[in-house]
Amino acid sequence: MTGKQPLITIYTDGAARGNPGPGGYGIVLMSGKHRKELSEGFRKTTNNRMELLAVIIALETLKIKPSAVKVYTDSKYVSDAINQDWISSLIKKNFKKVKNPDLWKRFINIYNQHNVKFIWVKGHANNVENNRCDELAVEASKKDSLIVDEYYENSISEGENTLF
Numbered sequence: 001m002t003g004k005q006p007l008i009t010i011y012t013d014g015a016a017r018g019n020p021g022p023g024g025y026g027i028v029l030m031s032g033k034h035r036k037e038l039s040e041g042f043r044k045t046t047n048n049r050m051e052l053l054a055v056i057i058a059l060e061t062l063k064i065k066p067s068a069v070k071v072y073t074d075s076k077y078v079s080d081a082i083n084q085d086w087i088s089s090l091i092k093k094n095f096k097k098v099k100n101p102d103l104w105k106r107f108i109n110i111y112n113q114h115n116v117k118f119i120w121v122k123g124h125a126n127n128v129e130n131n132r133c134d135e136l137a138v139e140a141s142k143k144d145s146l147i148v149d150e151y152y153e154n155s156i157s158e159g160e161n162t163l164f
Helices: 047-061 076-083 087-092 101-111 128-141 150-157
Strands: 007-016 021-031 034-045 068-073 115-120
Touching: 007 047, 007 128, 021 047, 021 128, 034 047, 034 128, 034 150, 047 068, 047 076, 047 101, 047 128, 068 076, 076 087, 076 115, 087 101
Parallel strands: 007 068, 068 115
Antiparallel strands: 007 021, 021 034
C-alpha cells in the first residue's frame, strides 16, 4: 500500500434471517476523521450474498481510485477467497458452476481498482466496529420495505441451487 493513497479502513457484515430469508448488509468506512455507515435490506437472500455484497458496496463507495484499503470481515467466505487465493479458480472457471457468480464478477471488477487487504475477525466478539456492522445488517433486514435481490430470486425460481 503506497503512501500517496488514502488509507481506508472498512468493516463489513452480512446477515440473513433464515438462509435464505430476509437479509441485509452493514458497512462502516473510516479514514482519518471521516466515518460513514451504510446498510440495506433485501427481501430474500443468503448470508454469504450479503457478506460479499457488503464488501462490494463498500469498495464501490470509495471515490479515490486506487485507494489503500483494509477490509475487516467475519466472513471466511469472502476473506478466504482472497487470502487463500481460491478467487483464481473462480476466474479460471469464468464463474461457471460457482455460487453467486453475479456478485463475484462485480467484486473482481471493483477489487482490481484498489489495493485491498482482507483481515478476518471473529464475529460476535469484542470488536466494536464488527458488532456495529452486524447491528446495521440485522436492522436493515427488518425494514418494512426491502429490495428484491433479483439475481438470487430469479435463480431460485429457475431451480438453480444457490443457497450460498
